[in-house]
Amino acid sequence: SQQGEEDPQALSIQEGENATMNCSYKTSINNLQWYRQNSGRGLVHLILIRSNEREKHSGRLRVTLDTSKKSSSLLITASRAADTASYFCATDETGRRALTFGSGTRLQVQP
Amino acid sequence: NAGVTQTPKFQVLKTGQSMTLQCAQDMNHNSMYWYRQDPGMGLRLIYYSASEGTTDKGEVPNGYNVSRLNKREFSLRLESAAPSQTSVYFCASSDSRTSGRNEQFFGPGTRLTVL
Numbered sequence: 407s408q409q410g411e412e413d414p415q416a417l418s419i420q421e422g423e424n425a426t427m428n429c430s431y432k433t434s435i436n437n438l439q440w441y442r443q444n445s446g447r448g449l450v451h452l453i454l455i456r457s458n459e460r461e462k463h464s465g466r467l468r469v470t471l472d473t474s475k476k477s478s479s480l481l482i483t484a485s486r487a488a489d490t491a492s493y494f495c496a497t498d499e500t501g502r503r504a505l506t507f508g509s510g511t512r513l514q515v516q517p
Numbered sequence: 518n519a520g521v522t523q524t525p526k527f528q529v530l531k532t533g534q535s536m537t538l539q540c541a542q543d544m545n546h547n548s549m550y551w552y553r554q555d556p557g558m559g560l561r562l563i564y565y566s567a568s569e570g571t572t573d574k575g576e577v578p579n580g581y582n583v584s585r586l587n588k589r590e591f592s593l594r595l596e597s598a599a600p601s602q603t604s605v606y607f608c609a610s611s612d613s614r615t616s617g618r619n620e621q622f623f624g625p626g627t628r629l630t631v632l
Contacts, residue, residue: 415557424611439620447622448521448607449560494559498619503567504575505621509559 411508412495418514425482427511429495430475436498438471438478443492452493453480466467487517518543521624523608529630530598536559538593538627539609548590548611550621551575551583560607566591598631605629 413428429438436457441449455462455471456479462469468481482489492512496505522543530536534630542549547568552560552575562575565586580602582594596601605628609621 411570437619441623446626448625449609449621451620454620495623496570503548503573503619504565505619506562507552507560509557 412493412510412511414511415509416512416514418516420516421484421485421487423485425485425489425513425515427480427493427495427513429478429480431478431495431497431506432476433497434500435473436500438469439496439498440467440469440478440480441494441496441507443494443506443510445491449494466495485515487515489513490515521608521610521622522546523532523624523627524608525627526625527628530595531632532599534598535594536598536599536629537595538581538606538608538629539590539591540592540624541590542593542608542622543589543614544610544622545588546610546612546622547588548619550609550611551581551591551593551621552607552609553577553602554607554626555604563593563606585612600631603631 439454440452443449452465455469471478473516492510494510496507524539550565551563561577564583566572569588584592605626607626608624611621
């Protein structure tokens, strides 16, 4: 079963608006990562937040992590049409060598 | 640097045929992975290799075999393809020596259809 579950499954917004995606997980983690996948392409790493961090920024991306609730959120500010893609969270679980990916959020940004 | 490359990009097989998906990385990473992606299910780990000479099963290894040929190359073999193996296959690599990160780099994928 998937460790990370994203919410919502799909999101449609207008250019310039903010987009927020959430991820929940079940076990102890070393870090949580977010990836983007453009249609028909491989995944691209966006940002990593360690288990002892609560918030991290990278450009227009803001990630939060709440280990007590086992949840994370990805905020994309001032969205652009080029942000249209699927976004996946992935957990690096304690004791496991491989990441566990969620099922993703499909983001559509309307120009 | 090419990063992670995969061949072929597309493949159509008949049930029972065999094939090998090739993956290579030029980033000197220790760890390599094979995933499959099905609609609405995210990525599921098939096999991974933590280092040259070692391989381990992931979530969905049945019907697949792997070979870590050297540090650069990690191949995935379907011995007798089944329609349930119709999927998009991604190879990834990471530098597992980087403490506390395990950021993965992905190839462009192979789209496989089994008739």
